[in-house]
Amino acid sequence: MRVSSNQYHLNTIRNIQQATAEYSKLSTQLGTNQRIQKPSDDPLGTVMLLTLNSELTKLEQFKANMNAVHFNLGQQETQLSSIINTLYSVQEIVTTAADGSMGQAELEAFSQELSVLFPAIVDLLNATDGNGNYYFSGSLTGVKPFERDALGVYQYQGDDRVRQIAVSDNSSVPGNIVGSALDPGVNFLNQMQDYLDLISTAPVAGVGDESRAMLAHISSFLATVNGEVTRIGGTLASLDEMAMGNDDIALFTETLRDDIKNVDYPTAFVQMNQAMASYESSLKVYSSVSRLTLFSYV
């Protein structure tokens, strides 16, 4: 076979270029730790990456949602715990007042103490978050949930809409406690107010019967509030469990993604050495063969 001299040069140059291109591709891979530089390097891998990334974004979003629920419910739990603590003090006083032997002076002192404690409870029920939104008024966050009307009767002004917050593809958890669940019919506040009104007059006959009745109301309110606190605790516990599950899935997905996305260093390194070796030998062969020409002997 004849081989033209020009063709031999062109072939050698092409070999050198190919080796350089391969070398440069591999060194970019090693430098960036990205196996896929453009989608066509691995079409299937690219589409899988897109899907896996969406999956991870979604998991992150659910995690953020869980954190938000955690924070909000935590805040509400704090308010409710304070209500419970205050109620214990109220309960103590009313229990003492239930002793019919209390004189007028004692009743006045109780009245004084209760007139500080009760508004504190009302304030806690009307608590707001950092933006001035009421915690316990359902979806009417701009409306103070518990207020006395013109007749002096406490009314619940909020609604019973609970915000559902998605924490996974198929499940959501309540993000707020509504006032109508804490004090159904606003019975407790009005009973307490009536009791307060009564004790402030310090009746000579004492407040034994009324106090015993009030104690029953207090413990039923306590039970309701405790119930809500327990529900919050339950929600938070289940969130923690789901978060752990999500973390496991996220970790697995990330590993899968990195397997597709990242460079397999040993393989790439060996390949790069091979490319370098073939590059080097192209150069050597060219430089020694190109020295050979019959013209040297003419």
Add this chain to the structure above:
Amino acid sequence: MSMLLNGVSGLNAANSALNVVGQNVANAAVKGYSRQTVYLETAAGGLNGVKVVKVDRIVNEFLNDDIWRTGSDLNYYQGFHSYLGYLEEILGTESLNLNDAVAGINAAFNAAMSAPDSNAYRQQVLSSSQALVQDLSQINGALSDQQDKLSKELSNLADNSTALLQQVAELNSKISKAQALGQATAELADAREVLISELAGFIGVDILDPGDGTLTVSSKNGAPLVVGSKASEVHVSGTNVHVSFNGLDFPLNEFIGGRIGGLLNVDATVLQPARLQLEQIVTNIADSVNTALSEGFDLNGQPGEPLFQYNPADVLGTIRVNDSLQPDDLAFIGRVDDGFGGWIPAGGRGDNGNIANLVSSLQGGTAGYDTLIGDLAIQSKQVQSSIKTAQLLNQNAVAARDNVSGVNLDEEAANLMYYQQLYDANARVISTADQLFKTLINIF
């Protein structure tokens, strides 16, 4: 006397051959140069020495056809890939990933679930929607740039093709004249082959040799490009290419091969469909978010206004976030039947009933995007491997031609020595004849 004349004819022949060697060595690196050889013949009559018949190039026309065909294929795929590859990289760029942009809006909706009346979260929905729109306008810009670039390149290629056709036609007429006059045509024919190789890179060509020294060139779809000394002109308007020959118009479609064929095809089968698919995806997302918003109520108790606005005639170019939409106007509040066939808000400012609806309106919205990227990637990979194949075939075709027509310097060196010897030998014949003559003269 004939011995002296024979020697002279041999000297002449050796001289011509040495000249040809010189020409070959000088042109060894010229692209498309065909090595030449001297054709010697015993002169007619008894012992009349040698005669130089002609100096001509060594070629095989079929090998040239292979080069043109494979060169045309190679340029077709390269042209195709230069636009496909760009599109694939643009859409595959992480920062322009539509999935991420939509996930951003989704995150903003989700974040608003726990505090739907918070201005900050509502603002976040607007900003993340703005980010999506910005991504889309960047993609639109890149796509439009590519289509502009493509039509500019097409008209460039058309101008170049027209010039090439003109030159081929001129060479046709020169060669046929030279051939008629018995003059050398080797350089002219080499030049014409180089021009046709270049032309085949632009448009796939069919070549016919009518035998009068000219070549008839036509496109793969049968449009006449050069006939004798007449050339046609290639015209482009937008992505519409046609040739006019003698006042007659012939269209060039995407099946004509060459770079022009590659560009026409990538426009018809990749750029335009990709734009349509993107518009479809964007329309779906915008419409389903807008519909979901219309199913809720805003903080002012009004039914939801659309978040995205666009002109259906140019979705990518016109999509934007509704300017008149304030954070309070986002309809996060759910709705209930008012008992009279109408809808009323389901709750107050803190109601998030419609957000779940909005979140699910985004679900699956970008599925088509994954498919689009996957399709582009697979197509690009196929075209890249077609380029490799075409490159190999083209290299083989060029190698096959060079094996026959290329200059081998060692061979020329051998020829140089051989014809030098031939020259020496003939010179010796002449000097011997001279000696014989002198011997004869000296007798007297």
